[in-house]
Structure formats: C-alpha cells, structure tokens
Amino acid sequence: MVMATTASTAALTSLTSVTLEVADLEAARRFYSAFGVDAYLRLRASEAHSTGFRGFTLGLTVSGPATVDGFLGAAVDAGATVLKPATKSLWGYGGVVRAPDGTIWKIATSAKKDTGPDTREIDEVVLLLGVEAVKATKQFYVDRGLTVAKSFGGKYVEFAPGRSSRVKVALYKRRALAKDLGVPVDGAGSHRIVLGGAADAFTDLDGFVWEASGSLAPTQS
Template identity: 85%
Template sequence: MVMATTASTAAPTSLSSVTLEVADIEAARRFYTAFGVDTHIHLRASGTQSTGFRGFTLALTVAGPATVDSFVGAAVDAGATVLKPAAKSLWGYSGVVRAPDGTIWKIATSAKKDTGPATREIGEVVLLLGVEDVKATKQVYTDRGLTVAKSFGGKYTEFAAGQSSPVKLALYKRRALAKDLGVPVDGTGSHRIVLGGTADAFTDQDGFVWEAAASPAPTPS
C-alpha cells in the first residue's frame, strides 16, 4: 500500500480535473464523446495494468428516469457493458455501466417519475473514491485544504467543489461502493485515474494519485 506523503503548505482547495488512463486514447475519446461526458474528463494514454475493481466510480446525476435511460442507452450503443440495468430503487432510479476502457459509470436520479422529456443535461458529476478508512482519508484531504461539505461518520464524506471544477469529490467505503455497483470488491494494480489539484503531487493511503493541475478549466480531451 502506498502511504500518503506529508502535507505541504501549498494545498489544493478542490478537485480541479479528472484524468482517466486508457490503453487506446482515440477509442476512448470516441466513446466519451458519444456518451456525452467528454467535457468533464481528461484522457491520457497509458499501459499500466489493473485487474478487477479499480476502487472508484464516476456518477452522473440527472433530472429524471428518461434521462438516465438516455445516457445508459448512449453508453451501450458506444460499446459500454451494463453492470446494473436501470431500475427503480429506494433512492430513485439508476443504472451502472462499464466503459470499454474499464471505468465504471453510474447514472442516477432521485426522481422516480419523469416530469418532462429526456434531455442530455448533466446536473452533477461526482467522483466516488472507494477507500478503506473514510475518516483517515478525509483527514488527509482536509489537511491539504479541501473543505468538507457533507460527512456521515466513517461511511461517506463529500467535499465542496471549486467554482471551476467539473467534478465533485466524495469518499465511500470501498466494499460498500463495490456492492452498490454490482462488482466484486477485489482488484489489483493501478487505479488508472489521476486527480488534478492545485498543489504538489502526492499519493494517498489508498493509492489514488494527485498531481498539480496546469489548468482547472474543463476542456474536451
């Protein structure tokens, strides 16, 4: 396990970018453009190896069930695999897909009925990191300047997003996250994701890599 480095005086105030490491960058670019999330992420060619659960998911919140279905359908048409078909739950309506590059995406709404037609509008993008100890990781990140927006003991923490950040950051128990996504919890190798901040590079205790972001503004990859 890679341990977190000592916090520096120059600390990130929010997550400013998310970079996915993919084997085929052109194929990934085509997929994410068709899926409709290309402006929210960056892509980087990489041959780093990983097996099983990578320990995170990117979640889209949208207005209603028809829009969930629209995003799931677009992902599948572009080559994604359905991990959980879109369906009603206690909390609303959601579906889970795995992109061709291996990244897991959850599309969800708190609404159980549509109040209008399907759109391609995204209300919020959340990067959920599955960690072993939510409280400990929260402390590492708050020591580096991130501001907690919501916290539920050792189960879940959400950080405040910066004005220019395209993605909100949250922490969840790794085992609980895997269960929610419908995948086995085991996984080895690289997470194949790099988080951009405004400070020096570091790696947290769960192996998630942060690097200094050149520009916090979201741009198509």
Template identity: 80%
Template structure:
C-alpha cells in the first residue's frame, strides 16, 4: 500500500448532513434509536427501486471491543442482520450489520483488547462512498473545495470534517468496500442516500446526489 499523504485546500464546501431514503421512516427511526445512531442521520420516505449493494456504508469507530459488541448486539436485537460477525482483524476488532432499511453499518475499534467496560460512546462516524475511479472521484471533490485529510493511493481518500456535520466523508474503491463489508459489489437503482452540501446541489461521478443543506428532512 502506498504511504498516506496529507493534502489541504481552501474549503468552499463541506458535508452538512446525511439523509437515508427509506420505505418506513418511523420504523427506521426506532431502529436507529435502539442502535444508538439516531443523531447522525436524517430520514426521508422513498420507494425508489434499489437492488444489491447501494454503494455506500456507514462506519462507527469506538474505543474497545466490548463497545463494538454492545453496538452490534443492540443493532441485531433491533432487527439488523449480521453480515460479518465481530472478530479480530489485522487492524483491530469489528463487525458489520445490515439494518432493516438496507443500510450497511460497520462498527470497529483499533484496540484488540478491552481496557475497560463497554460504553455507548462513538468516537467517529465515517460515510464511505464506493467509487469506480478513485482519481476522478477524489479530484471531483477537491475541485469543490473539500480538503483531503488522508489518501492511500487509488484505494482510499478521507476528507477533513467540517464543523457542520458529525459525519466524515471518505471514498473507497467500490469493489473493495463491498468486500470489506461482506456483500457482492453488484447493485442497481437508487443509492437511497442524499448528502447535504453547504454549497450548491450536484451529483458526483458515481451517482451520489448532493443538495443544498437548507432542504428539510427528519432528524
């Protein structure tokens, strides 16, 4: 893997919100509350056709394995399906679940041993968008003023978080992202997600829609 690089540019846009488009907002809100992530995403009713991998995942970083287990257990108890059972990895410890609305959530920690009891604290939430062409996708966002925080060659790009959203934005090669969460990379139809922009509305090269952050959606 290439060494990580750090870049910066004058910021003219940032990620202001993440809106999931779901068939049943009330039921999804109940799930998110039980899971413990209801403050990180908004909801909007949608019946847009979507099959297979939707091209994105949401990842929670927490402090220790016991906390990973706590979040994953809460998700499963609320109706989520396990895609990858929690286990030690080269990078730490984590697992993946799919919510009843179809959204894929990963919960992980860099720690491999517990140094204390489980908590319900989330250190970081990252939205990972699967892209076909990392170079083109990265340049598209850099041109709109998003500063790059980390970049690993053509595999992964993470942008610096703005003050307006608790969620970080990152790009990941689509097939690599699908493999990481344990699903086939193929998918069609709506991504079932809309991103709030502090600037103008647009659609990126991989079909992810952004809209002005003044648009309303349920928290």
C-alpha cells in the first residue's frame, strides 16, 4: 500500500461507518450475517486490485473464552480461514481468522478462565490501522478533529469514539500488526476499506480513504 497525500482538511470527530469493498457482494452479506457482525459494517461491490496484507484488522472484544470460540466457530462455519487458532496468552485469550473477502478479524477477551457461556455479545469493535509512522499519523488525525483516548509513544494510539460511533479506530505499526496477525507484512493495491465520518473526503498518510458519511447503518450495498 503506497503512501498518499491529503485531499482535504475536513473536520473529523469520529469514525461513523466502515465499508468493506468486496468482489462478491451477496456472498459477503451471507458471511457477515452468519458471523454476527453485519450491524457494524457496510459492504460495497468492488473489483479493486489488492494483494497481500491490506494493512488493517477488525477486532472484536468479548466477555470470555466461550464467546471467543463461538464467534470463531461461526466464522469458520461460514467460510473463514483460521490464521491463528484461539489460545491463551499473557493478555487473555483470542484467535484470528480471514473472511472469504480477505478481511482479517481478531476475536479476543482479557479473561483467561472460561467462567461463563457463549453470550454471542460484542463488547467492543476496533478498527486497527497498520501505519508506517504512528506519531505522524496520530498528529494527522488530531489535526482533523479526532481526540486521543490512549497513546503509547510511537507504538499504539487509540482515538475516542463519538456518541454515535459503534467502532473505535486505533493505530499500530504496520509491521507489528502483521506479526500479531500471523501474516506477511507485504501488500499492494487497494486497502479495500472506506471509512466514514468526515465532512469531506480525504486520504490519510498510509492511503486509507475517508468519505463523508452519516451514522453507521446495517450492511448494505
């Protein structure tokens, strides 16, 4: 993914929509409905060229290991490929899958012990953008109106969601993100994701495209 220049300095207060560009719209609709995350996304048919790592992941934070397993199982049953099986780690429990359209999803919980049933409830959805320069991209978004909620130097930044936001946006080093997901860092072409929330369209320092958008709506073309 090549670096891009800014198209506008439009005001931006939060991420209000996430649109995935997919080759097969109907198949993507079926998958995301079965996976259980269709209320958080929009879908758009696209034949844009893309190879390798697209530079982002969508993450679900849930209450416990049983719910992690439930979402991972639903994704695999609907056609997803496992990139990292669910395992315990220092920070909790989680796994990574790639959807049939190529989008990578990470499902995780901070709980290590399985003390409850699979609730199929999502506590938080986070869009994690893999960027080359975290500090520079942080400033880029702050200058456009986003508010920093958490910041760990040049490694990780999380922005505060707006009142109508259902998806948080955060920044992570691209190479570190690829390593965490278990995929090669190389990628080229379109990110195949469009973000909404700005008054006018612009493109960030790593080529992620933003467009004017209202509140997040259910999956649609």
